[in-house]
Amino acid sequence: MTFTTSLTAALLASVALAGSALACETTLRSSDTHPDGYPTVEAVKHMGKLLEERSAGRLCVEVFHSAQLGEEKDTIEQTRFGVIDLNRVSMGPFNNLIEETKVVSLPYIFRSVDHMHKVMDGDIGAEILEAFTAHDLVGLAFFDGGSRSFYNAKKPIESMADLAGMNMRVMQSDIFVDMMGAMGANATPLPYGEVYSAIQTGVIDGAENNWPSYESSGHFEVAGYYTMDEHLIVPEVLVMSKAAWDKLTPEDQALVQQAAKDSVPVMREMWAAREKASEEKVVAAGATIIRDIDKTPFIEAMVPVYEKHVTTDTLKDLVARIQATE
Template sequence: MKMKRKYITALSTVIGTSLLLAACGGGSTPTNSGSTTTPGAASPAAAAKKADGPKLNFRLAETHPADYPTTLGDKKFAELVNQASDGRIKIDVFPASQLGEEKAVIEQVQLGAIEFTRVSTGALGGFNKQYEVFSLPYIFDNDNHQWKFLESEQGTKLLDSLESSRMKGLAYYSSGARHFYSKKPIKSIADLKGLKIRVIQNKVNIDLMNALGANATPMPYGDVFNALQTGVIDAAENNYPSYFSSNHFQQAKNLILDQHQRVPEVLLISKVAWDKLSADDKALIKKAALESVKTQKAEWDKFEKDSEAKVKAAGVTITDVSDLKPWQDAVKPVIEKYRNDYKETLEAIEKARK
């Protein structure tokens, strides 16, 4: 009898354990909402998820404020991606350098820690030498000339070249012309002599300042206001919207419209993130990026006019440059120094001029 009771107890334990495993899903395919599933077959929900692709949540780092034209372009891009994927792909935009300054963000994008960013091609020059071409002065006559090049085969080739730097260029954004602004009056090239001017850190910008008789002072964009305020630098250079939105006009109330550079922006994705996407998702994201350009350009034009009006109202002294030839002549040695390095791109820019 004792042996019989021991056998019954052991059998009960085995049966109980088997039932527990089954209840926990250890012995069969789990069910959804009480439905039954054939062992080894995907559930309806899993099949639908596989057909549509995985849900993805990405971050996009932006240096400028929430209402800045590039940020509005970023948001339009995120909105278009969300719509095209029926909500499956979500991109959160983080403006105002919440995820870091441009250089640090680019490094994080290369590692895949941040998936998307919008950066100046000036900043990209430190990571991909071909992008330093945009820092060359007076290579574009105007915005139309610049966009003819950016939308050309060579412009697209430059975007694709970022893959060698562990990034994927998606689209260009507008950034207008850059001008000098200073704490002291500047009416001509001569007034730049000896000034400590903040620049984006790349060799071309440093050579440009030397050609104009100024002292290049590389520093992050977010440090410029305090540097102007404390006298660490005497001047800086940027476009109208950045000059206004950064409040630099409060510290440097003299602006000269010399148009020395037209440095476009780039919307890009980490190659780590890009390589994990399906072909359909890559096409969806690329299309959304290109469609967002129209919104960004329109917002840029509007913001540029508004910024100009507001800095004028704030008492900024604005000097127009009616004859750019002396400026162009002064910086020709810079272009010639780098011509062989960017020969193909400069030829394409010249072609776009015609």
């Protein structure tokens, strides 16, 4: 979807909202590529309920799920221009725009989900959210993106050697492209919505993602081998258009910030349940799950990726602080 096309879609959505918006002084349009019912979608809906209650009905949120307003790269631009008010986005597409987001996108930077939570809930997470401000965005909160692992249509991936020469989809991020190259595979950046057909037609061999995305996208239907290497534990981010933010009073800005913060534990609870349900569904459907692999060679292969992308004092400091977080 081109920016022009998705911009038109967003504007049409704005018109469609006119009727419901009459009940609120301000209706914030929120975008998500995931389907209705997905934890990130439901978390922003929950945020909207909190806002409506706490503002006595003045502030509302309308969530456009399933990439109705475009794929993430397009919606980021729409949000920066103020066409979309709120946007739940993966961290990868921000890597080439906001330097600080590179750090949490590094392979194996987080030792576990608990480690990621400790980092993102603290001072480091606050610093990264603040970095969005210089790019016409307001960082509100981090949601879970789960542990991302490889899946493909051809064979079980039990070691790094099995990845050699495979064509694997990655998000549109230089770090993820270099990660795949360091593991011996050929990286193919593609929008999320194109992955199913690309695997089905043999354009790519596979991709990498978490349990809920692997399941909800239907990718397990065309790529039945899932390897739990957990190379990425990347948080996702909820951002707001700076243009929309500046239209709010300081009191309403505080309401938006607090509602976003209060949606995080709700999202995490839904996420844990969804991960379990998604895993059970793909296993029941016959997917082959490779659970026990030696991650050490994968981790060691990331040295040149870190050397290439962690080049400034800011990034080096962030990496050191993340690694030192217990």
